[in-house]
Amino acid sequence: MTHESYHRYTDVLFQLVAICYCNKPRAHYPRFRVYRQAIGYFHSLCDAEGRLMECVAEVEKAKLSDRVYHDYYGFEIHELPFGATLSGGTQRTRTYLHDGSLWHESRASSIEDAGGVLEPFMGRKESECRFRVGDLVEVLRGDMVTLEVVHALPPSPERVKDIQHKIANAYAQELPEAHLQRLCELDYSDDSYVTLDGGESYMANHSHPLTTQLFPERLKIPPAIADNVNKIAIFSKYKSDVTMVLPSSGILNKEIANVANELNPDAKFIDDLLIKMSVEEVREMILLPNSIFRKKYNNRKAFEMALNKFDTYSERMGDTFRTHFIKDNKLREVIEQTIRIEWNTVAKYFDAINDRYIFIVDDGTEDKESVIDLREEILTYYSPKSITVLTLFADKFDNKTKKKLLTLKKNY
Secondary structure, eight states, rough: OOOOOOOOOOOOOEEEEEEEOOOOGGGTEEEEEEEEEEEESSSSSSHHHHHHHHHHHHHHHHHHHHHHOOOOEEEEEEEEETTTTOOOOOOOOEEETSOOOOOEOOOOOOSSSSSOOOOOOOOOGGGSSSSTTTTTEEEEEEEEEEEEEEOOOOHHHHHHHHHHHHHHHTTTTSOHHHHHHHHHHGGGGGGEEEOOOSSSSSHEEEEEEEEGGGGOOSOOOOOHHHHHHHHHHHHHHHOEEEEEEOOOOSSSSHHHHHHHHSSSTTTTOOOOOOOOBBBBHHHHHHHHHTTHHHHHHHHHHHHHHHHHHHHHHTTTTTTBBGGOOOOOOHHHHHHHHHHHHHHHHHHTTTHHHHHSSEEEOOOOOSSSTHHHHHHHHHHOOOSSSSSEEEEGGGOOHHHHHHHHHHHHHHHH
């Protein structure tokens, strides 16, 4: 696939804009107002940044002499080409904090070049992102700043290539090459985070602010807002394939699980405990005349070798069958298929849990052993990639219970 080249403008000027608090003493979360003030236009970025630092210094002098001064929230420097149709766009936008330190720089122009080509966005490495998933941030939109939670980072270079590859494969037979190229390319609008503002659902309350719209949170957070955003931050950090909820007489577990599902709607939801199965029961399934095990190992030598392997692994299990003790991947897969046919109670979750990231929710209102029991049962029958436990009242665990959890983690 050939690519149209973007040609960067070289004849440009630099506009310095100050962002000021409307009333800093009264600014508070979840949102407050700011206003913009154009400071001037400059021939070079160096000149614009020099004037920016003069503005910062003037404020410091004014504070010492009790003179009136601007409460700067931050600054923007816009790189604007001569002769281009701007329509509110810039070739580059750089944002600065109130002290003049550079904060963000856009990676792609929002203005087409002279040939009508937009600069492609090639991705932003995680190390180049100021924030991480779960961080509280201030998002600047026009004259309003809101407190939000980071849910996802801008696409990495690897992610961009993956997106382009998938689009190309999906539409290769349907579109002309020129159209396909434009469809595959990401642009300035993709240099963005996903943030949540603490509303009722993910779809209604997520947004995609540009990287240059995000600033660090810097005001005191009221307790009521902190409770809400921290709840969202917890679930933004833990992306799982499966959300498991311990049975509870209270309603907290279900409420927490609902939040988890809204933020991670693709995760499978499981709210029933698993059932224990003995080594002897599994062995009986293997020995059944028409078992999958016999069909896979369909000659005497292969069957006996596989059965001996199973018996060897079983010696480490005790009485209860534990899938993750089967280290031979092929043998484990055959045993799983055998159980799947013979005992659906356990088998129905094989695909959901094996090689998946599991997130367990525990509101802490029930028996302190319950979360340990669930983890033991998961590790007994399945082989997940990881298990993360969220318990709201970690202090309920005494030293003996904590030791059990650590032992489970070590054994796993």
